[in-house]
Amino acid sequence: MKKLNATQIKYLLAALMVLDHLPHVPGLVPPVWEAIFHAVTRCVAACFAYLAVEGFIHTRNLQRYQVRLWGAAAFMAAGNWLLNSLLVNRGVHISNNIFLTLALGVSILALAFPRHSLTPEAKRVRWAGAGLLFLAGILLTEGGMVVLPFILITYCCLQRQGLRNLLYLGLALILFALSYSTYDSWQETLTMLLYNSDWLFLSVLPLLALYNGQRGKQSAFNRYFFYVFYPLHLWLLALVAAGLAK
Numbered sequence: 001m002k003k004l005n006a007t008q009i010k011y012l013l014a015a016l017m018v019l020d021h022l023p024h025v026p027g028l029v030p031p032v033w034e035a036i037f038h039a040v041t042r043c044v045a046a047c048f049a050y051l052a053v054e055g056f057i058h059t060r061n062l063q064r065y066q067v068r069l070w071g072a073a074a075f076m077a078a079g080n081w082l083l084n085s086l087l088v089n090r091g092v093h094i095s096n097n098i099f100l101t102l103a104l105g106v107s108i109l110a111l112a113f114p115r116h117s118l119t120p121e122a123k124r125v126r127w128a129g130a131g132l133l134f135l136a137g138i139l140l141t142e143g144g145m146v147v148l149p150f151i152l153i154t155y156c157c158l159q160r161q162g163l164r165n166l167l168y169l170g171l172a173l174i175l176f177a178l179s180y181s182t183y184d185s186w187q188e189t190l191t192m193l194l195y196n197s198d199w200l201f202l203s204v205l206p207l208l209a210l211y212n213g214q215r216g217k218q219s220a221f222n223r224y225f226f227y228v229f230y231p232l233h234l235w236l237l238a239l240v241a242a243g244l245a246k
Helices: 006-024 031-040 043-058 062-086 098-112 120-140 144-156 161-179 186-195 198-210 220-244
Strands: none
Touching (some): 006 031, 006 198, 006 220, 031 198, 043 062, 043 144, 043 198, 144 161
């Protein structure tokens, strides 16, 4: 039975994010648990990407939605730069910015799948622009190699869930092949797979199976919670790590 709405899923994802980022504080999480936390939270970015596709589809003001995502990405980048500058002597460095990846993904959709009719020439220009953004995002953004293909697959297979899941599996196999290496022992190999576990984004499927397609209770707090919580918890962890580095 599908029981979870989008708001409930976002709060669950926020909790999983904290697990993934706790190791930013040195010594806080044992290495084995750090690897486990990293593996079991690979669904987070994929699930937010899925919700971003829904936002693209259902928003009444696409421009405002894009401005909100790009604004959050810029705010996160500015905050990261400031903290990195202040804490450079403490060995603290923050590079996380999933807002940038999501903003880029939505912008690619907006370019490639406009809501109004265009001339063939205009379509070619927009598709070329979308392709360049896609390649740049794959190379330069956090989780881009997973999130951007995931966004395109999700959007292009809205009415074909079976094909969507098959393409998700294909993407996971490619990521697995790119990350797999054999070590001297199976324990070392397993640890490698837990750390290099982008292919485990497939763990998003149980969450999607529980998703009922409803937005949930709408309020300013619920709408902007993730935009505030994501950078804030990372910055707080960075400050804790800096304090312990004295």
